Amino acid sequence: MPDSLRVALLGCGVVGTQVARILTTDADDLAARVGAPLQLAGIAVRNLEAERDASIDPAWLTTDAEALVDGADVVVELMGGIEPARTLILRALAKGAAVVTANKALLAQHGPTLFEAADAAGADLYFEAAVAGAIPIVRPVRESLAGDRVRRVLGIVNGTTNYVLDRMATEGLDLDQVVKEAQALGYAEADPTADVEGYDAAAKAAILASLAFHTRVSLDDVDREGITGISAEDVDWARRQGYVIKLLAVAERYDDGPDAPGVQVRVHPALVPEAHPLAGVRGAFNAVFVEAEAAGELMFYGRGAGGVPTASAVLGDVVSVARHRVLGGKGPVESSYAALPVLPATAARTRFQLRLEVVDRPGVLAQVAAVLAGQDVSIEAVQQTPAPDGIGAEAATLVITTHVTTELALRVTAEALGSLDVVRRVVSVLRVEGA
Amino acid sequence: MPDSLRVALLGCGVVGTQVARILTTDADDLAARVGAPLQLAGIAVRNLEAERDASIDPAWLTTDAEALVDGADVVVELMGGIEPARTLILRALAKGAAVVTANKALLAQHGPTLFEAADAAGADLYFEAAVAGAIPIVRPVRESLAGDRVRRVLGIVNGTTNYVLDRMATEGLDLDQVVKEAQALGYAEADPTADVEGYDAAAKAAILASLAFHTRVSLDDVDREGITGISAEDVDWARRQGYVIKLLAVAERYDDGPDAPGVQVRVHPALVPEAHPLAGVRGAFNAVFVEAEAAGELMFYGRGAGGVPTASAVLGDVVSVARHRVLGGKGPVESSYAALPVLPATAARTRFQLRLEVVDRPGVLAQVAAVLAGQDVSIEAVQQTPAPDGIGAEAATLVITTHVTTELALRVTAEALGSLDVVRRVVSVLRVEGA
Numbered sequence: 050m051p052d053s054l055r056v057a058l059l060g061c062g063v064v065g066t067q068v069a070r071i072l073t074t075d076a077d078d079l080a081a082r083v084g085a086p087l088q089l090a091g092i093a094v095r096n097l098e099a100e101r102d103a104s105i106d107p108a109w110l111t112t113d114a115e116a117l118v119d120g121a122d123v124v125v126e127l128m129g130g131i132e133p134a135r136t137l138i139l140r141a142l143a144k145g146a147a148v149v150t151a152n153k154a155l156l157a158q159h160g161p162t163l164f165e166a167a168d169a170a171g172a173d174l175y176f177e178a179a180v181a182g183a184i185p186i187v188r189p190v191r192e193s194l195a196g197d198r199v200r201r202v203l204g205i206v207n208g209t210t211n212y213v214l215d216r217m218a219t220e221g222l223d224l225d226q227v228v229k230e231a232q233a234l235g236y237a238e239a240d241p242t243a244d245v246e247g248y249d250a251a252a253k254a255a256i257l258a259s260l261a262f263h264t265r266v267s268l269d270d271v272d273r274e275g276i277t278g279i280s281a282e283d284v285d286w287a288r289r290q291g292y293v294i295k296l297l298a299v300a301e302r303y304d305d306g307p308d309a310p311g312v313q314v315r316v317h318p319a320l321v322p323e324a325h326p327l328a329g330v331r332g333a334f335n336a337v338f339v340e341a342e343a344a345g346e347l348m349f350y351g352r353g354a355g356g357v358p359t360a361s362a363v364l365g366d367v368v369s370v371a372r373h374r375v376l377g378g379k380g381p382v383e384s385s386y387a388a389l390p391v392l393p394a395t396a397a398r399t400r401f402q403l404r405l406e407v408v409d410r411p412g413v414l415a416q417v418a419a420v421l422a423g424q425d426v427s428i429e430a431v432q433q434t435p436a437p438d439g440i441g442a443e444a445a446t447l448v449i450t451t452h453v454t455t456e457l458a459l460r461v462t463a464e465a466l467g468s469l470d471v472v473r474r475v476v477s478v479l480r481v482e483g484a
Numbered sequence: 485m486p487d488s489l490r491v492a493l494l495g496c497g498v499v500g501t502q503v504a505r506i507l508t509t510d511a512d513d514l515a516a517r518v519g520a521p522l523q524l525a526g527i528a529v530r531n532l533e534a535e536r537d538a539s540i541d542p543a544w545l546t547t548d549a550e551a552l553v554d555g556a557d558v559v560v561e562l563m564g565g566i567e568p569a570r571t572l573i574l575r576a577l578a579k580g581a582a583v584v585t586a587n588k589a590l591l592a593q594h595g596p597t598l599f600e601a602a603d604a605a606g607a608d609l610y611f612e613a614a615v616a617g618a619i620p621i622v623r624p625v626r627e628s629l630a631g632d633r634v635r636r637v638l639g640i641v642n643g644t645t646n647y648v649l650d651r652m653a654t655e656g657l658d659l660d661q662v663v664k665e666a667q668a669l670g671y672a673e674a675d676p677t678a679d680v681e682g683y684d685a686a687a688k689a690a691i692l693a694s695l696a697f698h699t700r701v702s703l704d705d706v707d708r709e710g711i712t713g714i715s716a717e718d719v720d721w722a723r724r725q726g727y728v729i730k731l732l733a734v735a736e737r738y739d740d741g742p743d744a745p746g747v748q749v750r751v752h753p754a755l756v757p758e759a760h761p762l763a764g765v766r767g768a769f770n771a772v773f774v775e776a777e778a779a780g781e782l783m784f785y786g787r788g789a790g791g792v793p794t795a796s797a798v799l800g801d802v803v804s805v806a807r808h809r810v811l812g813g814k815g816p817v818e819s820s821y822a823a824l825p826v827l828p829a830t831a832a833r834t835r836f837q838l839r840l841e842v843v844d845r846p847g848v849l850a851q852v853a854a855v856l857a858g859q860d861v862s863i864e865a866v867q868q869t870p871a872p873d874g875i876g877a878e879a880a881t882l883v884i885t886t887h888v889t890t891e892l893a894l895r896v897t898a899e900a901l902g903s904l905d906v907v908r909r910v911v912s913v914l915r916v917e918g919a
Contacts, residue, residue: 361776
């Protein structure tokens with residue numbers, strides 16, 4: 050067997066700890082699969098004295114990340130954040146080391162720089178763990194679907210928000226209550242903004258869109274709306290109509306229409322029909338649903354976070370890049386040849402469900418319908434029900450589900466509806482996906 | 485851009501036709517992704533005069549498969565069957581060509597010979613399309629999970645039987661009726677044996693088990709039971725108790741107990757709890773559920789058959805092996821280092837549900853329970869209901885769900901129960917998986 054390969058870990062948080070543990074306990078299996086032993090060269094940390102898991106040998110730790118990188122065959126970056134992760138990865142690539150990273154924020158913001166550096170050095174840059182934790186999704190999209198044309202990606206890629214929406218649906222609780230509960234259980238951060246406002250999902254959406262459409266999409270290109278506008282009432286309404294509300298990362302390619310060809314990438318809560326495979330994805334699980342021209346509908350499901358599951362994805366990448374060291378060759382490089390324009394939020398095409406509180410008198414529906422017709426928004430279904438208690442006897446709730454239309458047309462429509470005398474309030478406007 | 489790569493197709497059935505079509509229509513995209521044009525060198529067929537899709541240019545066709553293979557960089561084998569597929573693949577590998585095949589029967593029976601030939605030649609042998617059609621499962625198991633330990637694989641890998649069981653459940657029809665319907669719709673072959681008796685699923689189980697456990701499992705190692713013993717009544721009983729019946733390919737690794745370490749691979753109908761992700765896999769869809777030590781539960785879902793979806797998997801492999809031609813390197817080789825023994829059917833461990841028709845008199849349950857205790861079979865749940873019409877007023881139905889036990893213990897138990905005076909009939913014995 051060839052000489053051992055030196056693996057350097059940058060960061061010793063929940064994922065790094067598990068990667069170090071498995072590298073040690075499963076050393077024989079990993080060596081057999083790679084064709085050479087993997088040797089843990091060290092773990093770069095900021096503070097040598099921090100409290101750590103008992104499986105971490107203090108002798109592995111160092112604060113000199115640069116020296117560790119310089120002596121490594123494979124560098125595993127699990128620090129998170131932009132700096133010093135970015136500089137250390139570029140340093141590793143420049144020295145010809147293979148890099149494995151789980152850093153979605155870095156990839157979504159500085160992906161092209163990193164990919165160019167990897168390409169120039171002829172070195173591997175793998176990042177399966179950056180999207181949807183343990184779920185193999187980067188490799189399937191980048192390699193398995195390389196002979197197909199992806200049309201659309203719908204992903205539940207943030208476990209915290211999926212847990213929160215799930216609890217709201219099953220327990221009838223408000224968002225704030227569930228977020229507090231999730232924080233108590235350790236499922237949500239003390240500052241939950243990155244999750245509930247959709248920033249985390251947006252970074253993953255940018256990475257998925259780049260891979261799926263062979264183009265460059267950065268975090269700034271992603272239209273983002275979190276779940277803070279979702280009420281217990283919205284969730285209940287959805288349920289009664291056969292939908293669940295999910296925070297989705299959506300990436301679509303449009304090959305027809307005025308904006309074509311182009312891609313549109315967004316994160317927002319959406320109504321998903323109960324029969325859709327994404328509707329059954331509960332709790333902290335993630336799933337990515339892919340629609341491709343030849344393959345049709347595919348779904349990839351599993352744990353989207355957590356130290357141990359994410360370590361599985363990291364180690365799969367470590368084995369892949371290490372095999373290349375032993376057997377020669379390298380993995381796929383960034384494929385951005387399609388160079389498609391990224392379309393603005395207003396160009397997004399989807400179905401919508403509008404919930405209006407209207408005055409209950411003759412002619413109201415005609416006025417509402419005329420506003421939709423004026424924007425060329427086609428109605429799929431209308432449901433009128435007596436108003437709930439407290440709104441007043443002369444009011445009614447009108448739920449309108451549209452056919453596919455543009456976000457722009459819908460925004461103009463919703464504003465026009467809101468200014469009608471017969472409409473008391475536009476209660477909610479939700480996109481309908483996967484129908 | 486480098487010179488074009490010559491791609492030879494062997495076979496022009498439903499999959500071959502779609503591969504040829506996409507190679508032509510998507511030539512520009514494929515060239516950009518590979519880094520070199522892919523040129524369709526020809527399609528080997530038995531009969532030049534057979535009727536074919538209009539997309540197939542007759543000039544592509546040849547009956548001289550050997551000459552076609554000899555001039556190819558990438559050989560795509562879509563003939564099916566053992567010969568001449570086996571000889572042609574060995575010929576291609578010996579010449580150093582990369583091979584992509586969808587031939588599950590050949591791999592399940594002659595995998596080691598083919599992998600050794602590929603290894604000796606330093607050539608790629610890819611086979612994503614051989615298991616579960618369009619679903620990326622070979623690459624995720626072989627590469628993404630290479631740093632993890634797979635514990636169990638549960639697959640719905642035969643669309644015909646899944647469609648049949650699904651229709652039985654939703655329409656309350658008998659197997660024969662649904663099979664006839666499926667034949668009329670083209671979902672089942674005129675001779676449905678390979679599907680309904682589980683041979684097709686068994687070949688896929690052997691391939692999945694080999695990959696998941698880094699060992700060699702051949703078709704002969706797979707215990708196989710089809711769905712012909714499943715009645716409409718079984719399906720209805722299952723539904724009323726919150727289960728669906730699915731034909732599962734099961735591959736497990738046992739690291740404890742008298743037989744450990746070893747793998748057990750089987751195909752049989754099983755009760756799957758309605759809340760399990762596999763339970764929602766309907767109609768012609770396939771899904772593979774993987775339990776790994778670090779990753780936890782994963783599921784891969786999509787279309788398991790059909791010319792266009794399967795072509796997606798084939799072309800993903802073609803792009804991968806072609807990239808290796810352009811960029812250097814090669815894909816993973818067969819990993820069978822674990823060399824685990826394959827355990828017999830009797831060593832399989834699972835939960836069971838026994839349905840008995842018993843005499844309705846005091847002491848019956850005690851006698852039945854004593855038989856189970858005698859074989860160390862632990863009871864999880866018992867349900868006794870009055871006998872259905874026609875069996876007689878003094879009879880009852882007893883449904884016993886066991887904890888995990890061995891197939892051997894269960895077989896002995898079922899036989900002993902059948903010989904009790906108070907047991908009129910062992911109506912069904914079904915395994916419970918995914919609970």
